[in-house]
Amino acid sequence: AQSVTQLDSQVPVFEEAPVELRCNYSSSVSVYLFWYVQYPNQGLQLLLKYLSGSTLVKGINGFEAEFNKSQTSFHLRKPSVHISDTAEYFCAVVNNAGKSTFGDGTTLTVKP
Amino acid sequence: GAVVSQHPSWVICKSGTSVKIECRSLDFQATTMFWYRQFPKQSLMLMATSNEGSKATYEQGVEKDKFLINHASLTLSTLTVTSAHPEDSSFYICSASSGFTDTQYFGPGTRLTVL
Numbered sequence: 001a002q003s004v005t006q007l008d009s010q011v012p013v014f015e016e017a018p019v020e021l022r023c024n025y026s027s028s029v030s031v032y033l034f035w036y037v038q039y040p041n042q043g044l045q046l047l048l049k050y051l052s053g054s055t056l057v058k059g060i061n062g063f064e065a066e067f068n069k070s071q072t073s074f075h076l077r078k079p080s081v082h083i084s085d086t087a088e089y090f091c092a093v094v095n096n097a098g099k100s101t102f103g104d105g106t107t108l109t110v111k112p
Numbered sequence: 113g114a115v116v117s118q119h120p121s122w123v124i125c126k127s128g129t130s131v132k133i134e135c136r137s138l139d140f141q142a143t144t145m146f147w148y149r150q151f152p153k154q155s156l157m158l159m160a161t162s163n164e165g166s167k168a169t170y171e172q173g174v175e176k177d178k179f180l181i182n183h184a185s186l187t188l189s190t191l192t193v194t195s196a197h198p199e200d201s202s203f204y205i206c207s208a209s210s211g212f213t214d215t216q217y218f219g220p221g222t223r224l225t226v227l
Contacts, residue, residue, distance in 0.1 A: 034215075034216075041203075041221070041223070042220050042221065043116075043118075043207075043218035043219050043220045043221045044156075044205070044207075044218040045218070046215055049215060090156070098144065098161060098211075099158070099161075100146065100158055101158075102156045103155060104154065105155050
């Protein structure tokens with residue numbers, strides 16, 4: 001069994017401030033890790049993914065995430081956010097059988 | 113990245129009717145397609161996984177006779193909600209990938225409202 005916990009349901013932040021969206025996971029097997037962004041009434045867009053190799057992963061729109069195996073975490077960060085980053089963010093894990101599990105999402109609200 | 117389309121983007125139907133939703137991968141061959149359901153302000157719930165030419169694998173609790181999935185080609189999968197009821201109203205999202213553990217590319221979603 002696998003699970004994903006996004007520790008913050010809502011994160012308000014001012015424009016140009018840094019932000020971290022936290023994600024912890026649990027799995028009895030190796031998993032692949034993903035972050036997606038969803039804008040209102042749209043599907044999900046891949047931000048970044050960790051499959052193997054370097055634990056620091058860089059994605060689109062200036063986001064990055066670090067895989068920490070000992071803490072089973074995959075936190076998403078951005079050093080300076082924009083109003084356009086306001087959206088719902090989902091952390092997900094996929095196991096070797098292709099089974100995907102998504103977290104409950106974090107609503108990032110960037111204020112001017 | 114790869115593009116996945118869904119049609120229709122929005123549909124309203126009467127209770128008891130059936131609705132078909134199409135999911136197409138426009139620029140790559142999708143050996144695996146996934147169907148999700150998303151309730152307002154909630155996460156995605158995986159309904160089923162389908163491989164081209166094979167029967168779909170449904171998640172526990174999802175009625176396969178109610179949610180018919182067909183993956184007849186490498187670019188098209190369909191989800192048919194049979195005898196729809198108001199509780200089936202939801203946002204349905206498909207995704208496509210080239211393999212089980214490859215990146216999933218998501219469609220824009222279909223909002224179904226059953227009256």
